[in-house]
Amino acid sequence: MALIVQKFGGTSVGSLERIENAARRVAQAKKRGHDIVVVSSAMAGTTDRLISLAKEVQPFPNPRELDMLLATGEQQAIALFAMTLQRMGVKAVSLCGWQVPVITDDVHTKARIKEIHTRKLKELLSKGYIPIVAGFQGVTKEGEITTLGRGGSDTSAVALAAALKADFCEIYTDVDGIYTADPRIVPNARKLEKIAYEEMLELASLGAKVMQIRSVEFGSKYGVRIHVRSSFSEEEGSWIVPEEEIMEKIAVRGITSTDKEVQFTIVKVPDKPGIAAKIFKALGDAHIAVDMIVQTVSVNGYTDMSFTVSENDAPLAKEILEKVAKEIGAEKVLMDPDVSKVSVVGLGMRSAYGVAGKMFDVLAKHNINIKAISTSEIRISCLIARKYTELAVRALHEAFIENDKVNFVGDK
Amino acid sequence: MALIVQKFGGTSVGSLERIENAARRVAQAKKRGHDIVVVSSAMAGTTDRLISLAKEVQPFPNPRELDMLLATGEQQAIALFAMTLQRMGVKAVSLCGWQVPVITDDVHTKARIKEIHTRKLKELLSKGYIPIVAGFQGVTKEGEITTLGRGGSDTSAVALAAALKADFCEIYTDVDGIYTADPRIVPNARKLEKIAYEEMLELASLGAKVMQIRSVEFGSKYGVRIHVRSSFSEEEGSWIVPEEEIMEKIAVRGITSTDKEVQFTIVKVPDKPGIAAKIFKALGDAHIAVDMIVQTVSVNGYTDMSFTVSENDAPLAKEILEKVAKEIGAEKVLMDPDVSKVSVVGLGMRSAYGVAGKMFDVLAKHNINIKAISTSEIRISCLIARKYTELAVRALHEAFIENDKVNFVGDK
Numbered sequence: 088m089a090l091i092v093q094k095f096g097g098t099s100v101g102s103l104e105r106i107e108n109a110a111r112r113v114a115q116a117k118k119r120g121h122d123i124v125v126v127s128s129a130m131a132g133t134t135d136r137l138i139s140l141a142k143e144v145q146p147f148p149n150p151r152e153l154d155m156l157l158a159t160g161e162q163q164a165i166a167l168f169a170m171t172l173q174r175m176g177v178k179a180v181s182l183c184g185w186q187v188p189v190i191t192d193d194v195h196t197k198a199r200i201k202e203i204h205t206r207k208l209k210e211l212l213s214k215g216y217i218p219i220v221a222g223f224q225g226v227t228k229e230g231e232i233t234t235l236g237r238g239g240s241d242t243s244a245v246a247l248a249a250a251l252k253a254d255f256c257e258i259y260t261d262v263d264g265i266y267t268a269d270p271r272i273v274p275n276a277r278k279l280e281k282i283a284y285e286e287m288l289e290l291a292s293l294g295a296k297v298m299q300i301r302s303v304e305f306g307s308k309y310g311v312r313i314h315v316r317s318s319f320s321e322e323e324g325s326w327i328v329p330e331e332e333i334m335e336k337i338a339v340r341g342i343t344s345t346d347k348e349v350q351f352t353i354v355k356v357p358d359k360p361g362i363a364a365k366i367f368k369a370l371g372d373a374h375i376a377v378d379m380i381v382q383t384v385s386v387n388g389y390t391d392m393s394f395t396v397s398e399n400d401a402p403l404a405k406e407i408l409e410k411v412a413k414e415i416g417a418e419k420v421l422m423d424p425d426v427s428k429v430s431v432v433g434l435g436m437r438s439a440y441g442v443a444g445k446m447f448d449v450l451a452k453h454n455i456n457i458k459a460i461s462t463s464e465i466r467i468s469c470l471i472a473r474k475y476t477e478l479a480v481r482a483l484h485e486a487f488i489e490n491d492k493v494n495f496v497g498d499k
Numbered sequence: 500m501a502l503i504v505q506k507f508g509g510t511s512v513g514s515l516e517r518i519e520n521a522a523r524r525v526a527q528a529k530k531r532g533h534d535i536v537v538v539s540s541a542m543a544g545t546t547d548r549l550i551s552l553a554k555e556v557q558p559f560p561n562p563r564e565l566d567m568l569l570a571t572g573e574q575q576a577i578a579l580f581a582m583t584l585q586r587m588g589v590k591a592v593s594l595c596g597w598q599v600p601v602i603t604d605d606v607h608t609k610a611r612i613k614e615i616h617t618r619k620l621k622e623l624l625s626k627g628y629i630p631i632v633a634g635f636q637g638v639t640k641e642g643e644i645t646t647l648g649r650g651g652s653d654t655s656a657v658a659l660a661a662a663l664k665a666d667f668c669e670i671y672t673d674v675d676g677i678y679t680a681d682p683r684i685v686p687n688a689r690k691l692e693k694i695a696y697e698e699m700l701e702l703a704s705l706g707a708k709v710m711q712i713r714s715v716e717f718g719s720k721y722g723v724r725i726h727v728r729s730s731f732s733e734e735e736g737s738w739i740v741p742e743e744e745i746m747e748k749i750a751v752r753g754i755t756s757t758d759k760e761v762q763f764t765i766v767k768v769p770d771k772p773g774i775a776a777k778i779f780k781a782l783g784d785a786h787i788a789v790d791m792i793v794q795t796v797s798v799n800g801y802t803d804m805s806f807t808v809s810e811n812d813a814p815l816a817k818e819i820l821e822k823v824a825k826e827i828g829a830e831k832v833l834m835d836p837d838v839s840k841v842s843v844v845g846l847g848m849r850s851a852y853g854v855a856g857k858m859f860d861v862l863a864k865h866n867i868n869i870k871a872i873s874t875s876e877i878r879i880s881c882l883i884a885r886k887y888t889e890l891a892v893r894a895l896h897e898a899f900i901e902n903d904k905v906n907f908v909g910d911k
Binding site: 103106137140141143144145148149151152153155156158159162163165166167169170171173174180181183185186230232 | 518564571598
């Protein structure tokens, strides 16, 4: 008999029929003798509809009032979810974030969970009830409703599982697990049986949209085992677990790509001490994060300097850089939006040599020029022309994964 | 400089344009130097839509979960209302019932307000904010969301005005005041400048749909002056005030009718002690309220007994009465749904003689037969055949109001 947190995303509760489907799953797990806590998102489309209503009123809605408005989406879903379970003869009680309570800081629309009180939940569980908790929302110490940002329900679920010391947390979604690459790009992509938090974090922040980053951080910090699976099938999904649970530290767990970055190049920068600092301080002051910095070898006292910023920051970055370029006497600023970043991620990279060399080799073989490189302990990323993205991902997948032996689901 | 509670009903906030119209009114009052607390209903149609969604899940939805679901309607409206005021440059903060808090008992879907904490509201007012409070909802001491029943936002508003000792409470609605009779029936009906709580209670419970009865009771109990007016015009509406404020205690303030009752007649009841008790106890045990009792003169030890019950209770009443009739040896039970109750209401009735006589006379003149009579201190009601309803109301209006001099708006 386990304690399980089951989280259902927006598509999994997108209609009364789907809520019924989700409730049936919950009822089955309860029947098997488990204690269940449900976390539900708003019905698919609700949050977007409320946001566009708010934007009709105020182009930049007051964050505190926006949270007040958006929190109703989950509240409706949990009430309907509880009613559905009750109709099936299962004892269930819905709870808003403030009723649990899930205490957050006061940064509206992207609040962070500070503490979770478990007394009420434990009391309900001990009386045989299934608590249906509204995901995505919390409350400040002062009693203000907050929301956790897009995908926040994942974080709610993992945090609740941590607070309750649940055996594991199931994330029911519209994909059936985590793949070695985006199956729409790589038809041979395979579902992973297990992936470490660290690997998932690199994949999530690099473009894999399965889980909110913060929820994985939470899982990692508190050691919550997370099972990502489809709400429309009985199949096992993928487990996100502590590194220690993964026996085989393969070099490359997955390949991912993102085209949400833009490359800037400042041409003919005078190669003097303090110049680079001036450029990056100006961007830092505007809260613009910079990645993949490349500086060419100095020729006649001049150098070219390139780096990437997120596409959201690009217009502001351009403005700032053109001002700075004038000040430091650089020739001009070039902006290249037609780039994308492909990455290979894997825990085993720490001990395996030659991953970088092999990656460059694979790209070179396909005549794909590498514009910049960045690395972490368990990741290597290359910036390439955007048109080569899919080709690069497929080629890297073939080289690192299809021709390698790893513990995929079904392999054993 | 006054403290005013302004309540906007569902039609007054039925679209973003209407919320804007309502917000403009609030902003104007604020600009004139008044302190304002807004109470808002859900946008028109929202509550009905949520109820039918719930009924799709459970034909008789769990009341606790229904309250959880319905409370989202007002929460959405207040967030949008606050945003609208903010866009106009007015400081505003929305508050759910539990955030005020408005403490109620735990009778879900028809909870009663127990206490209202004013600390937070007063703090916001003192900082120049306009609190936008969700009507219709409250919270139990245990932190459960409750709702106050249909029209509950009126009660929220009047109760808040009482708790804050506001100068008065404005009820913005889609009618422009309280009339001497339903203007759809009586084209000559006139808008009342003032009406006493007691009169309004009799009118409200007899079919005038302007205000929820409980809100008027609240106003009466705490002496809250209530101004019922249209949100679509600048015109003065009608004031509901303490009796003392009404100088002229005219005999008849208004005429009203209701066709929501059904008349039962038990034919040939043995005229013995305890028989009537037996009949009415059986109905009372089933929580069926009885009105307008008539007993014919006993003939040969038998009598006929008539009374009315609400049409909702009629099917159950019929079942019970047929059983009781058999037990007591009565001949049969007749049910007449084609009746309606017309009433004249006025404080002055206490001191004016002859109102009843004049009423019977007017009905007789139009050949309208009186099936039963009931009275209170300030009301006389006659049960008549339903087809005569409008004729009776018009005739009584003409006799008591059009041919009488009273303090109507515009008369002065």
